[in-house]
Amino acid sequence: MKSIVNRAKKKENFQKKMPMDRSPYSSSSSESSQFSSPSSTPPKNSPVVLSIECLKGSSKADEWAGDMLQTGDIVEEIRIGNMIIKSPFKNGKSGVQKILHNSFKQKETSIHVRVRRGSDEFAELQACIVPNDQFGAKKQYVIRAINDPNYAVGFCDRTETECFHLQASRTSRMVSALERTPLQDGYVSYPWERRKQEMLSIPNSSSFYSILFLPKASDKVAFRYNDLEDTLARAQSWINASQESGVPAIFMNIQTESLLTKISGDTASSTVNAGSLSDLSNLANTSLYGFEDYHGVDIGVVRAVRMWFSPLAGEIPIDLKIKDTDTKLGFAISRTEEGFIYISSVVEGDPDTPSSRSGLSNLYTQAATASRLLVVCRITNQKVLPWMVSPTGAIRCFDTVSLSQKLSLHRHAKVPILMHVFMWDPSVNFANVGSIRSRAMSTNSPSSPRGLHFTHPPNENQVLPLPLEEDSTESRGNDEPNIMLERDTAGELSFRFHDFALKNNWV
Template structure:
């Protein structure tokens, strides 16, 4: 920025030993001391008028009480000796005054530091006081060279813009604390997904339905889940590529991508293959992953067990889509663990809104469906093993932490910590009703049985007359527990 020359005063003895009064034969060829910008400012303002720039002509140096004016004896080397002596004497504060053109001046308040990083051990550079990242040095140039550099300021800015990269960095983050405090379930997300594999279209298992069929089945699954009363919302859907080794008829029908022109033929296929350099047929299966989340979050309920408890007071079942839900609760009995924990109250409120009270976790383990096989079977959790685990909790007198899906948006508080604290108390949360959907009931209640005499204290899983374990039609990994003799199955 334009400035008048500062009227610094100094004795003739102070400046005469550092200045030369000899005149140059030609103004354009006169050697002057100029500025060389060594490191840019972190504030990105080195191109403003207040900052020194490469090509600025040094007019004055003020170190402590010593003032040195242009022309400088021995140029850069002479100034380096001055900087060296000042640094040894711990006089490192310096004020540099420069000229641009004939009447534009600027100043920089800096400190003298060794230039190991820039110019070598025996050289000294200046770092700006208000921005230590900005460093400049001195360079001998002719005045014409300096004026040319000053005139090319705009082109140099463009050049600097093109060659200046963005630097990446790292920042530490308290993951353990955040994952404990900021999640409704500590150290676990409430994002759920289910993977749909393409369905086999022939008995030999060599051909599969196209991608559109897989997408349609995923769409039908979430629509049916919501219609049955499961309080979930759609989040996202994506294709997921899985690699496998092909052989036989599957390889002959799938290995068809031999050129770029063939890629258009596999745009909607669920399985395509290629042959690697060793002659092995590699297949790419295009599955579909559907992401969903509870409508209003999930909440934990602690079910505490007393020595006098003979049953938990609720029954569970599984929907056709693979969700575990509370089928029924014992009514008019406030002494059951389900009633004391508030689970019975939540079940009644969910029923009033035509929602299923879906169990998402037991002891912090997720119990939701997670895959659909190529035969169409939904891979989910076995209700027999779940009922056995719940009954073992009761026999061992170990409290059960059950997470259920919420269905009311007004219950989804911003402070998830308070949700957990409220859920762990014995008072059930107040959840007003709001949405009404059709609910379909399912008959497969799968709890260990009580005896016909209700006043008898017996172990449900040990006393189960007329019960049959039947392989579930959903796949080889699950069983359905059917009671053909008794009306009610309770935990």
């Protein structure tokens, strides 16, 4: 009896459960239909395709143009030599890597790739197969564009939906690439030795000259110095006076130069605490300052001024050939107050002197006509221009006595003299030294007058070329003048010079 009742209850419960089970099933079916709509996430059964991965951009970012491959493009066809492989690709990326590996081993590296964007847009790339060592993974191969070796792409497996999403995000990826792409530096080899031979009027030597102005000592006992403004003023007055005297030099640049020295605490006009930057404001016009340490101020910095200048129109070489019959070189040298060596006189009427044969006499005449001094800047490639001003105010330069002795020794030893002088005409291209020398040696140049005068009235500081003396001892062939000259240097201590008793130093 109990078993019959139990069977009846089970049947009743089964009939009650049936409509309840059908209701949730139909509801889930409806929700599944809505999930698969186009507005929902992509279905999981999107096919896997072979896609492009851009590894390195082109030099002009042409990978963003429509005719080059981009990340997310779907590969449709690969052509290597006579072999054509079309989508779908067996084993995807790994299968294509085996094909690339075999082709590379057989030295068949030319590859043609055709890709698809969306449903109806296509692009192609002619490239070559290269190992992927420099891009990271080993034993992998990528393709590099033939027309731009900087551009390289690889292959990867993606679903078709992922490729469509990447293609749609092209604009945002371009902006992202713009933000993260840095400018890179590099090195380029340069033929310096050949350029120094070809591009300089004097091989391996520049035409940039400088002179260092040390601050002037205001107190010889305590070794105190004038301020920086005084040094700058002396530098500017020196270049202005040099130009006024007829030196064809142009100002190029000026800079302060720090020189270390050992001083006592009382000597420095200002001190700097290494731990405080506020003290630097006190150094704007200071010529000598010191650094503090645990033992007081014992290291000083002298602020000198270096002035850079250059010849107005370059330099020209003068090659003086010596003959056995030469008894004189035919020119005299002097020095300006600013320390420049210049040709002060030339022999007239004798075409057989080294100065006449080399064209030096003609250049001297042309310089005097242009109100310029014929400044000697090099003798046998050694610079002979002033290079320093001492704390006493004396200009460190070359003395004319030693120069005259060296030039005379050249004549006695029959050794040619290579001398460079400043040019003064910027309208002529003086880079061609050969044409300059031929023009300077031309016999059609105007003859030198007895007395040379500048076109404008000279001031009291101007140094003028002097006319030849009829009774000049050197013009008659003797090597030494009758008047004893005092050597115009006092050594390294004071850099002081004495005036010549004889202005012209004939050689």
